[in-house]
Amino acid sequence: MSGSQRVLLRTVDVARESGYSVQQVRDLERLGVIPPAARSSNGYRSYTSVHVHALRAYRGLAGAVGPVAARQMLAELRTETIAAAASAISSVHVRLARERDEALRAQQALRAIQDETNTPELEQASDAMTITELAAALDVRPSTLRFWEQEGLVIPERVTSLRARRYGISAIRAARIVAALRGTGYGIPAVREIMGSLHQLDGLGETQRILQQRLDQIATRTVALLRAGADLAAVVTSGQEPIAG
Structure with a gap:
């Protein structure tokens, strides 16, 4: 687990870094675009940089293939091997x-x-x-x-x-x-x-x-997909490691 992943973020921090509103962050979490946030003892959500990358990746991927397909693809990328995830992303470029x-x-x-x-x-x-x-x-x-x-x-x-x-x-x-x-x-x-x-x-x-x-x-x-490249790579590689709570 990298040091950047250990830094815990509030909902407002994730919103600011990703360009979404606080409500959109919560909605996209509910839809499965990002992994569920960890909950502290007082019930507050705690996020990591992985969530920010996932939200940024979603914006580009949604622009490339549409929001429904993007949601499904991101959910799958988090559980696939790096080889399978890279193949899925390549298939979008080919399409x-x-x-x-x-x-x-x-x-x-x-x-x-x-x-x-x-x-x-x-x-x-x-x-x-x-x-x-x-x-x-x-x-x-x-x-x-x-x-x-x-x-x-x-x-x-x-x-x-x-x-x-x-x-x-x-x-x-x-x-x-x-x-x-x-x-x-x-x-x-x-x-x-x-x-x-x-x-x-x-x-x-x-x-x-x-x-x-x-x-x-x-x-x-195509440009939207290219812009999402680095964030998609972060999502793919984070799938090999547990998300910190």
């Missing part, structure tokens, strides 16, 4: 990187759709994807692609006597844009309207704005 890559691909698809207005492109059979391949590329379920087809958002071709779905270049581009829009939080009716306007100048401009907004949001979440 954000993948979301960014998909948003960039959607932007590329949008530019290609814009170019098609003047230079139509012939699709090659070798560029086509099956529903399983496209679902894996977008990290969605095949049932999601079937639902998008039912909603008129992404229309594949039907080939062979079994009527198997085949997604050509245009359908793949549309799917990437739909996936990015859905990831931004747009509902199906709004996505349908946007996709219907893609071959209009104003529609292309609005979609580009939305995709750039998506990239900006991912960048903000």
